[in-house]
Amino acid sequence: MVEIDIEYEGDLHCRAVHGPSGAVLVTDAPKDNQGKGEAFSPTDLLATSLGVCMVTIMGIYARTKGIDLKGTRVHVTKEMVADPRRRVGRLGVTLDLPSHVPEELRPALQHAADTCPVRLSLSQDLEINVTYRWDR
DSSP, X not given: OOOEEEEXXXXXXXXXXXXXXXXXXXEEOOGGGTSOOXXXXXXXXXXXXXXXXXXXXXXXXHHHTTOXXXXXXXXXXXXXXXXXXSEEEEEEEEEEOOTTSOGGGHHHHHHHHHTOHHHHHSOTTSEEEEEEEOOO
């Protein structure tokens, strides 16, 4: 179990402290929802969590095969929808991966990413589009 302590600082800003490490994360509401957009919004963190989780799980699998994915880049786009309620409607994830990864390992690495804990925890109503580019 991990504990995270969150303090609402007012003006739609929060400060979260990661119990195990003491790392601090600040958030703000987005400009399109009464905030100033001065930091990650809660839904930005959801999108970020997906991208980070996918590449981390790929990295764990790659490590077991003696492959370094250092330099991999992940770009995530987040689109909100308002109907029937305001929520994240679509996430696009593009992973630019090193070309030195052997072709025969690529499907397993993609499967690892596609079954990461964050992705498996998201609603089936959320549209997720993933692109893997192996020539970077």
